Amino acid sequence: MSALVIRNRLFSRRLPRRVLVVNLALFAALVLVLSSGLFGGTYGIGFGDVVASLTGQADEVTWMVVTQNRLPRLLTALGVGIAFGLAGEMVQTLLRNPLASPDVIGFSAGAGLGAVITVAATGTTAFVLSGALMGGAVTALFLLALTWRRDLSPGMLVLMGIGLGVTLGVVTDLLMTRLDANNVGELVKWIVGSLSARSWSDVGLIWVGLAVIAPICVWHQFALARVSLPDEVARGLGLGLLKARLVTLILAVVLVGLAVAAAGPLPFVAFVAGPIAHGLSGVPRPTLFPAAMVGGLVTLLADRAAQALPGFLVLPAGIFTALIGAPVQIWVLIHQTKRRLQ
Amino acid sequence: MIARLLLFTACLCAPALTLAEPRVLEHRFGQTRIDGAPKRIVSLSFIGHDFLLGLGEVPIALRYWYGDGPFGVWPWAAALLGEAEPAVIYGAIDVEAIALLEPDLILAQWSGITETEYRLLSHIAPTVPPPAGETDYSATWQQMTRQVGRALGKEAAAANQIAELEARIAALRADNPQWQDRTAVSVWPDRIGAYTTFDLRGQFLETLGFLNAPEVEALNTGGTYNIRISQEDLSPIDTDLLLWLTTSDPTGALARISLRETTRAYREGREVIVDPVLTAALSHSSPLALSYALERLVPMIKAALDGDPGTAITYDEAGQ
Amino acid sequence: MTGRMAAVLFAGAVVVAALSLFFGVRSTPFDVVLQALVAFDPANPDHVVVRELRLARAGAALLGGASLGLAGALMQGLTRNPLADPGILGINGGAAFGVVLGIWGLGLTAPGALVAPALAGAALAAVLVLLLGGSIGRNGPDPVRLVLAGAALSALFLALTWALLIASRQALDVYRYWVLGGFNQVDPASLVSVLPAYALGFVAAAGAAILLNPLAIGDDTARALGARVGLARLIGLIAVVVLCATTVSLAGPIAFIGLVVPHMVRPFAGADIRRLVLGSAAVGAALAVVADLVGRFILPGQELEAGAMMALIGGPALILIVRRGRAVRL
8 A cells, every 4th residue: 555545524634655654663763762761771670660660569769760750751751852843843834944943933942031030030940831831922922023914934034033042042041140050050951951850740741731732733734734835825725824823833832831841942852853754754744743753752862862871970951952953954954955956 | 187187087986886866857848867877878969078078977979079189079088088989970960870879868968959859869768958948059067067967877976076166266266356357258260259158158257257248248139159240340359358269270360350459458468369279178168178278278367467468378289 | 335434334333442441330430531541550440440451341342343243244155145144053152162172171261272272163163064054065055054054053062062061060150151252351461362363364354355256146157257266265264263263262152243244234235245344344343342332231230241232132133134124035
């Protein structure tokens, strides 16, 4: 069979074989990386240990390592990666430009700044989600206002977003230098992004959010695919451009806000997930499912890399998402150019 | 100096022979209960090993702060390491690696530990974060010594240590009434960063009877540990006694402070350029470190305050 | 952008720089400032502040701003990409990484000594970004790809820099302030020690501008007419790397001047790269000096670093420029 066709009351969709293979491969890769995160590791954990921990028969330390350290961290990383991947893919599709990912055009920076402000102002992390959501929303609104009713190419929006993002980053840096130098350790997480010492509340935050938002994204992807057509064509087809664009942006802001509140503004995940997924599966965008899985893979791999450092050395995951994401993106770039030239 | 160290540790043997009954420590994140006498101790506090060694315990793992000493331990405490080779922790806290060590006590009073990390570590062994009401690095050396003593079941020994050191400082104060209400400050020359009384180093100067530079305190609106002083106006640090802290040869950094030679402190020889080892002792601020620091620093302070510019203390890398 | 306009702008920049001598944390009355310049008394702290600290600071702002403006204009000319800015393309990031490596690995602290590792880092970044971005080679530059490559390299260098910083608490403390980028910690000795590097950079920039000018009509045509394409690009690259690295080692990474300034100048310079470069130097100097001066007032009782100031100005400025459609379409 060269393609899988799903047709039912709600929608009809044609999935070429390559897409299926890619999705399966990505899923398998995810399972593999998750397992390697759960088993083995510095404190050797075997399958029996995991079962014992879950059934309440393990000793206290093993139980702690499995259920309080590894599981929350892995689940948070997976959820955050999925959220970033989805947000990135949607915005890049909407703006028809791989540069225009929410972390490049300033959403992550805005969410991070919002988070830092709430933590610094209230002295507690209880309101971080609201802060991150507000920060991301304000940034998006600002960009929206700037491009309202103007004939601007996506490239221009990207330029403005980059400017905004850098400015927000500097404001965050400024805030950090004015703050108590010794609580900086906590706050660095919201500047670079970190996956260590996650708790079940972080897991709950991201997965409850995903449970609500992801179905909406899936439902919305068809509208998004049509909106990414050139404006004249879409208008000619009588589609609600404005509403579709707004919904996409709102979804992206909420996803980024959730992810940043749970793990900080991990760089590069949103930027890379879409192009990699698209490069692999080759179908017209949006390719939500592969992008979500690639996002999850990138964060999980970054987390594994962070944990695999020798001895007692521990570095935050944000460093590794950049170290992984950047070269991969460069590789995809080179590969795509080669293909185009053939 | 070795004699002093031996005297210290000799005092501890007797009290340690009494059995330690279960005890409860109150701290920033709640309570920790400790039974028996811990022997496998992991020190996550950047200066915790100093306190442990001072009370006669060698940790099985310690947190590296800075410096070239063996296992990150500085000279005033290195002798007490003996043949031990503790594991050294660099960077952030790795819960699983600590679990592998199978400790029975984890000290983290000056470590930046978060509440989540504390809860995770508590499942491995009794964990001691900063005392209640303190921030990550604001606990005093007396508080920390008392907590460590309590955690080890050596409260009497710890109390003795504190009393002895405080008595020594009180004696110094009494011998030097001319220090009272003179201003003093300790500063890093690279960024011209002056310590406030929120920090160990500012507190130390005040226990000796000095006033930590009032203008620096006035600039401290946010409760920070270190205030950056502008190149254009050095008056906040132009005090009766000015300590330049160093980690390496500061000549270049000091030369870059254009206004230094116009300050009264410079002209009247009131500066003390504190060599790296002594700077580290002031920064570690444990009973062992302070004992060492007092011995070396007091003559320097006297020379700086004697009103004779010719006796300014200059940089001496070797530093005894 | 005629020579006359550029001269006027330079003069304006110098005037603002002169003005900046009067303001700062230490209040200095008018007559004291004049005395400091004319009848210098080394024992008078006010005089020392004016003549050494503020003069060095103003000089650094002029040179730094000019060099960044120049580098941006050259970069945009070399790559024919209106988004090219040493910051966005990762060159500042590479220089910063070099600096942190120098502090952490070699224990260097003097700005003069940090120029060398900054140069190495910037050179590496420049070569990488041009290779990866496809600007070297016959296919011609692709703006999207170049900026993507630059963003990737920036992130990579930032990650490596952070890895070094986290391993060393001391370096982190220094970096937190240094990364904001500012001229207020520049002392006279440091400034003097980097003057040769600046001289080299400016000369190379001038040479590159002259050689690059004919290329505006397209590489092949230019080559057919005898222009030395490879040489022009090489000299241009050297100029960009030297100028950026020197400024980064002196004052930290300062974003946006290289991006915004050429766009401000382009409407007046047209297609003539020599005019663009000259104008960018002048406007860059003026912008840096103004940012440095305004930064002294904007927060009560504190100074705002020039780098932070530039980002706060530059971000909105960029947005305005793009909105007005003055930026070349992508």
